[in-house]
């Protein structure tokens with residue numbers, strides 16, 4: 424067992440880490456932290472949820488120790504806004520006793536607000552590419568003193584959608600800086616590309632047989648496109664997830680699906696790239712606090728997001744490629760927790776599922792469609808939980824007298840059964856038809872690009888030479 428003390432970290436960092444509840448180092452932390460502290464360039468590949476953020480965050484604090492130096496010393500680039508916010512928060516927690524602060528810089532937030540926050544002179548910037556370039560052009564951010572750069576989700580950052588922006592950003596940083604790249608997936612061509620931006624990088628891969636996390640139970644359900652919604656609702660009812668992300672292929676799908684789920688009485692919200700940032704922030708906040716149980720999302724939520732309590736991942740639509748599958752299901756089973764992932768697969772998508780299985784070197788077992796009875800059982804279980812928790816609520820005392828009166832004249836079993844029945848929604852709810860999505864056949868996306876409200880932004884126009892790398896604008 425390696426503790427953080429064994430890594431020779433300063434007292435402030437040790438205190439912060441212990442307050443964050445970390446005891447042992449994870450394999451990527453134990454391998455990467457000493458090397459990064461030595462100034463080595465690194466490509467770090469380790470499974471989802473294994474603490475890659477702290478693997479670069481801790482050395483950032485160690486190497487940028489002087490709180491009186493108010494220049495931007497460290498830069499982290501992330502593919503999504505929510506991830507920029509989350510990574511900045513984690514670095515701020517790690518740096519709290521060393522006077523080191525990180526500021527998230529992302530699109531959709533008022534630039535004036537960001538300029539004001541920049542005046543407080545954070546030493547670390549965590550940003551999304553578009554908004555970073557905006558600040559560089561306005562000269563409100565200068566990167567000429569940066570000595571550490573990390574591309575989080577590096578393979579995503581270097582794919583065709585982001586590469587030009589990344590080049591532009593890196594050109595504004597000193598050539599002798601340290602460059603780090605982290606991701607759970609690192610396809611060969613991207614790795615070679617990454618090396619061009621680095622100085623003799625050390626490749627660190629934690630030794631694991633599988634790319635996906637073993638504590639995530641993976642299954643698929645075969646279902647016709649038109650039956651997906653009803654089957655999905657039954658699945659959710661039978662599994663009663665504590666918190667789940669439901670991935671849809673397009674923005675239109677996400678919009679239709681979360682609205683349909685709400686109509687059926689689920690606590691569901693949606694998130695995708697066409698929503699205003701204030702709404703996105705609100706949706707994520709509700710999901711973090713648990714007010715929302717089902718977060719319906721495009722791949723915008725597939726990378727890096729770390730929300731406690733996610734018990735299930737549902738691929739309402741099968742992902743475009745194996746890497747997307749790995750990241751999506753990796754939103755559960757984090758930091759040693761268990762989790763479950765179920766993918767809905769239409770008969771024509773079986774070949775595509777096989778390709779994903781080959782890539783992740785694992786067979787995904789099929790589970791039968793949940794029956795109406797199983798769904799009902801799940802709903803009854805929830806009714807029991809609800810009744811028990813209401814019974815223990817102190818306000819339930821007001822009902823004790825009424826209960827006594829009822830019990831004098833009625834059978835207790837009948838009464839409890841009636842209460843449970845009234846708490847169980849027995850029907851499947853309103854009939855709902857979603858717009859059908861075209862299947863993905865044998866690894867090739869047959870779905871029209873930008874179908875529905877999907878697709879927006881300049882990146883759509885980029886020519887894609889790596890056929891498996893997704894477009895942006897999700």
Ligand SMILES: Nc1ncnc2c1ncn2[C@@H]1O[C@H](COP(=O)(O)OP(=O)(O)OP(=O)(O)O)[C@@H](O)[C@H]1O
Pocket residue numbers: 444445446447448449452469470471472473474475476477606607726727728729753754757758
């Ligand atoms: N040493 C540790 N001990 C316990 N928990 C940890 C440790 N390091 C990180 N964590 C926690 O584990 C969770 C996952 O960490 P993190 O988000 O950094 O994973 P990741 O490897 O970046 O995953 P992804 O590939 O999905 O981005 C976080 O909640 C983090 O606080």
Ligand SMILES: [Mg+2]
Pocket residue numbers: 475476575727
């Ligand atoms: Mg991460």
